[in-house]
Amino acid sequence: MIRQTAAELAAKIHRGETTSVEVTQAHLDRIAETDGKLNAFLHVDTEGALAQARKVDEDVAAGRTPASPLAGVPLALKDVLTQEGIPTTAGSKILEGWRPPYDATVTRKLKEAGIVILGKTNMDEFAMGSSTENSAYGPTANPWDLTRIPGGSGGGSSAALAAHQAPLAIGTDTGGSIRQPGAVTGTVGVKPTYGTVSRYGLIAFSSSLDQAGPCARTVLDAALLHEVIGGYDPMDSTSINAPLPPVVAATREGAQGDLSGVRVGVVTQFSGEGYQPGVLRSFEAAVSQLKELGAEIVEISCPSFDYALPAYYLIAPSEASSNLARFDAMRYGLRVGDDGNRSTEEVMSLTREAGFGPEVKRRIMIGTYALSAGYYDAYYGSAQKVRTLITREFEQAFTKVDVLVSPTTPTTAFKIGERTNDPVAMYKADLCTIPSNLAGNCGLSVPSGLSDEDGMPVGLQIMAPALQDHRMYRVAAAYEAARGPIGGASL
Amino acid sequence: MPSISRDEVAHLAKLARLAVTEDELDLFAGQLDVILQSVASVGDIAAADIPPTSHAVPLTNVFREDVVRPSLGQQQALSGAPEAEDGRFRVPRILGEEA
Amino acid sequence: MTALSELMDYDEVIEKFDPVLGLEVHVELHTNTKMFCGCANVFGGEPNTNTCPTCLGMPGALPVVNATAIESAIRIGLALNCEIAEWCRFARKNYFYPDMPKNFQTSQYDEPIAFNGWLDVTLDDGEILRVEIERAHMEEDTGKSLHVGGATGRIHGAEHSLLDYNRAGVPLIEIVTKMVPGTGRRAPEVARAYVTALRDLLKALDVSDVRMDQGSLRCDANVSLSPKTTGELGTRTETKNVNSLRSVERAVRFEMTRQAAVLESGGKVIQETRHFDESSGSTSSGRTKETAEDYRYFPEPDLVPIAPSREWVEELRGTLPELPWERRKRIQQEWNLTDEALRDLVNAGAMDLIAATVDAGAKPDEARSWWVSYLTQQANTRGVELADLPITPAQVAQVITLVNSGSLTNKMAREVVTGVLEGEGEPDEVVEKRGLKVVSDDSALEAAVDEALAAQPDVAQKIRDGKVQAAGAIVGAVMKATKGQADAARVREIVIARCS
Numbered sequence A: 001m002i003r004q005t006a007a008e009l010a011a012k013i014h015r016g017e018t019t020s021v022e023v024t025q026a027h028l029d030r031i032a033e034t035d036g037k038l039n040a041f042l043h044v045d046t047e048g049a050l051a052q053a054r055k056v057d058e059d060v061a062a063g064r065t066p067a068s069p070l071a072g073v074p075l076a077l078k079d080v081l082t083q084e085g086i087p088t089t090a091g092s093k094i095l096e097g098w099r100p101p102y103d104a105t106v107t108r109k110l111k112e113a114g115i116v117i118l119g120k121t122n123m124d125e126f127a128m129g130s131s132t133e134n135s136a137y138g139p140t141a142n143p144w145d146l147t148r149i150p151g152g153s154g155g156g157s158s159a160a161l162a163a164h165q166a167p168l169a170i171g172t173d174t175g176g177s178i179r180q181p182g183a184v185t186g187t188v189g190v191k192p193t194y195g196t197v198s199r200y201g202l203i204a205f206s207s208s209l210d211q212a213g214p215c216a217r218t219v220l221d222a223a224l225l226h227e228v229i230g231g232y233d234p235m236d237s238t239s240i241n242a243p244l245p246p247v248v249a250a251t252r253e254g255a256q257g258d259l260s261g262v263r264v265g266v267v268t269q270f271s272g273e274g275y276q277p278g279v280l281r282s283f284e285a286a287v288s289q290l291k292e293l294g295a296e297i298v299e300i301s302c303p304s305f306d307y308a309l310p311a312y313y314l315i316a317p318s319e320a321s322s323n324l325a326r327f328d329a330m331r332y333g334l335r336v337g338d339d340g341n342r343s344t345e346e347v348m349s350l351t352r353e354a355g356f357g358p359e360v361k362r363r364i365m366i367g368t369y370a371l372s373a374g375y376y377d378a379y380y381g382s383a384q385k386v387r388t389l390i391t392r393e394f395e396q397a398f399t400k401v402d403v404l405v406s407p408t409t410p411t412t413a414f415k416i417g418e419r420t421n422d423p424v425a426m427y428k429a430d431l432c433t434i435p436s437n438l439a440g441n442c443g444l445s446v447p448s449g450l451s452d453e454d455g456m457p458v459g460l461q462i463m464a465p466a467l468q469d470h471r472m473y474r475v476a477a478a479y480e481a482a483r484g485p486i487g488g489a490s491l
Numbered sequence B: 001m002p003s004i005s006r007d008e009v010a011h012l013a014k015l016a017r018l019a020v021t022e023d024e025l026d027l028f029a030g031q032l033d034v035i036l037q038s039v040a041s042v043g044d045i046a047a048a049d050i051p052p053t054s055h056a057v058p059l060t061n062v063f064r065e066d067v068v069r070p071s072l073g074q075q076q077a078l079s080g081a082p083e084a085e086d087g088r089f090r091v092p093r094i095l096g097e098e099a
Numbered sequence C: 001m002t003a004l005s006e007l008m009d010y011d012e013v014i015e016k017f018d019p020v021l022g023l024e025v026h027v028e029l030h031t032n033t034k035m036f037c038g039c040a041n042v043f044g045g046e047p048n049t050n051t052c053p054t055c056l057g058m059p060g061a062l063p064v065v066n067a068t069a070i071e072s073a074i075r076i077g078l079a080l081n082c083e084i085a086e087w088c089r090f091a092r093k094n095y096f097y098p099d100m101p102k103n104f105q106t107s108q109y110d111e112p113i114a115f116n117g118w119l120d121v122t123l124d125d126g127e128i129l130r131v132e133i134e135r136a137h138m139e140e141d142t143g144k145s146l147h148v149g150g151a152t153g154r155i156h157g158a159e160h161s162l163l164d165y166n167r168a169g170v171p172l173i174e175i176v177t178k179m180v181p182g183t184g185r186r187a188p189e190v191a192r193a194y195v196t197a198l199r200d201l202l203k204a205l206d207v208s209d210v211r212m213d214q215g216s217l218r219c220d221a222n223v224s225l226s227p228k229t230t231g232e233l234g235t236r237t238e239t240k241n242v243n244s245l246r247s248v249e250r251a252v253r254f255e256m257t258r259q260a261a262v263l264e265s266g267g268k269v270i271q272e273t274r275h276f277d278e279s280s281g282s283t284s285s286g287r288t289k290e291t292a293e294d295y296r297y298f299p300e301p302d303l304v305p306i307a308p309s310r311e312w313v314e315e316l317r318g319t320l321p322e323l324p325w326e327r328r329k330r331i332q333q334e335w336n337l338t339d340e341a342l343r344d345l346v347n348a349g350a351m352d353l354i355a356a357t358v359d360a361g362a363k364p365d366e367a368r369s370w371w372v373s374y375l376t377q378q379a380n381t382r383g384v385e386l387a388d389l390p391i392t393p394a395q396v397a398q399v400i401t402l403v404n405s406g407s408l409t410n411k412m413a414r415e416v417v418t419g420v421l422e423g424e425g426e427p428d429e430v431v432e433k434r435g436l437k438v439v440s441d442d443s444a445l446e447a448a449v450d451e452a453l454a455a456q457p458d459v460a461q462k463i464r465d466g467k468v469q470a471a472g473a474i475v476g477a478v479m480k481a482t483k484g485q486a487d488a489a490r491v492r493e494i495v496i497a498r499c500s
């Protein structure tokens, strides 16, 4: 049962061939069986999940229309989204034990859609990382090879999918945290257009880049979930008041296998030094496949994309240094060093020192530096200009092509611990995914097979203009159908 | 440009309310320097005539009607407080100016 | 605290220095909801009841701008003759303080919604001074802290503090003047007059409660001294916690005398925040201000820019009410006042009260006479502003009606007003309680007159001889005998009748 897709499970539940409780229990059992090895979940809400499942089953039994096409299907929620009454930590010690008094908009929509939230998944602390090694609650392992990272920051969600702990998951993507984990675990991850999925209740890392999105094992499941969580939200000022792109319809169209007339741009910047040969071979094969499906392949050069990584590592830490200021031991979360004598200032500093991990502190320091008056123009200001250039190059590219493609990440999953002492090497995992975050457009990662040298999954990234998310779903669905299954994780 | 000193790191830590240890000061001084060197290249293409982008989507004038919505209530507001007293958040003594 | 000996005599200050003023006024808007969330914006209330994830700075919560607050900001800008930005943003001002839930204040920085305006301020002698407005920008208020332990309830010496975030996120407009030089001796007066004019304007716009005592209007007074010998600009201090119009004046004056003494003794004025103490009338050093570069301002990524269309701005201009100076002009004409008379009324803070009393049915002359004489006297004795006397214009109008109908004499009317001021209730109730009724029973009055005539036979004779003005002595005696509760005109009639 746990090998089935969300769409299949939903259909069976809605037809009464199985129940949501059965499906949910199967996944809870799978979690119990495997999570000791994976550490994908930080919290499992057995009671809440079963209660929601029973509600869906009652609806089906009573002949009521299911709340959504995914009603009754279990899901793993990244621990960066609030869920009322359920511990929410963002992977940080500083929020240990905090139970939010409110639901994120995404969480509310999931509940309203009858989706069963199994629990909260592990992540790099405050979504800062590409390996889930920065979690205060220990790293998550990659189900394909337990000695390797599952990507990050949403490694808990991607591992849960790959290990069949859940057929659906939610991630958030600030610089690639949905797509890169998708790529290295052989799952599908989508960063929707910025402003199309509400950020209300998403614990902010970098407000102008963060975007929640769907994670699944198939493109169709991702599309179905995308339509559940997306849409305008008046609680988020950066939410776009426009109809959600028709991603499910585009997926069904793409699955027919015809891409004739579709112009696909290959970004020339994303290859060469630093790219694993097996990853590049998998990517080239994928491009050939797209051509066979009828797509026209065009090479596109975007020179400013080379500056995306440095721009990102200024903008994101700057915003983060401010977003994370609220964790101060006054209103919620950890409080350290309050001995009755120390001042508020001391307790704040001691708590933040004890509550944040090294990567978070490092980024707070970088951001604090980049925003300082003497450095603002050289760092933050310049980074914002690079952002303009990248946006312009995307716009130009999209006058020539419908979608852009690249490898999702330069290498397959690296070994746990391999890059922990070299932040700059670690940051390169997001080389190909960051431009879409800076420009606010959309990106998707779909498995493109396994790298021939290490047998680990590789992702194909497809990028489209803002509000044209359906284009990448169409291409991804066509590709996925043509390529066929890549096999499954060993776990 | 950067060659970030230990003192500068200490100042940043103070601004960011991080009680960093002596060891961390050294570690961060080194790492920040490397990271800042590697990101300084943004200045290479950031010409004066390029407008900065602060927001990914070109929205303006997003407002909310001035209509009261339900509040959390005192109990919920204080539910996560490390310490509370008389319906208020209790915090250690505050240094600094009169609020 | 600064000892008196450390202050320079005011005349000497003026001889040696030119004061330069700068005023920053924070106004809490009285919108229904807060600046960025739907929590009720009300003064007081049980602690932390008007709070939500957004104004508590909880993880994940986001701000959404209150449309009415933007409208109010634009209307204030227009009334202050400002330009309204075609495009502007909010920024984050980053610093840690426990009364600020996010540890940054969402505030406008280098892109204020209104800028380059002016406000004409009428000084005590009627001179009009134009104060230039640098900017009016939007921001949010902080929560309130209660300091527990220690002797004073103040921050120093407190053992711990308690935080209430009901006020956190209340919309604020910060109005900043350009430097106001050249006011000389009158600097303190100018400061007060400016805040008064601004308060009246905001009241007319109906955007704020403008209650200095409740903190809905707060003034920070920046003062520096420029030595006359060099003309160089001095270092300024920023005095906070100035909670009344009178305090604005006192604080500026104090800072002038303090800074002058520091400079005179060869010292340096430190750029700092100072705290005004109402009881001593002095300022004391607060925290040395974190330098501006430490705030790390950057555009607020959670809010999108504001670009008020010119049509919208003009539509809002159309909603501006009669502004205080326009109203003053109209009232001057309607009441037929000289410039001087109008100025006296305005200075005394009496014009609005008189206008309200007229609105409640009194004639302008009668209303005016009450407010500028007896009530002004009462305010002075009690050491409060005229407007803060515990009597309403409607109550004054009622008293005037009672006098006009003959049921109170002027003297009794004053007693009724005193009763109201003492909290004895409505005018009717005071009349009742104090037994204030004109003695209109003629037979009683006749008896009293006869008694007085008998007591002063020579006066009686004079009246009989036709010296009518002598009647005053008898009337006086009768009024005394009846404890003032007689209608003096009627008594006089009776005296004349008895003697003819």
Ligand SMILES: [Mg+2]
Pocket (backbone or CB within 6 Å): C107, C139, C174
């Ligand atoms: Mg301010």
Ligand SMILES: [Zn+2]
Pocket (backbone or CB within 6 Å): C034, C037, C038, C039, C050, C051, C052, C053, C054, C055, C056, C169
């Ligand atoms: Zn609120």
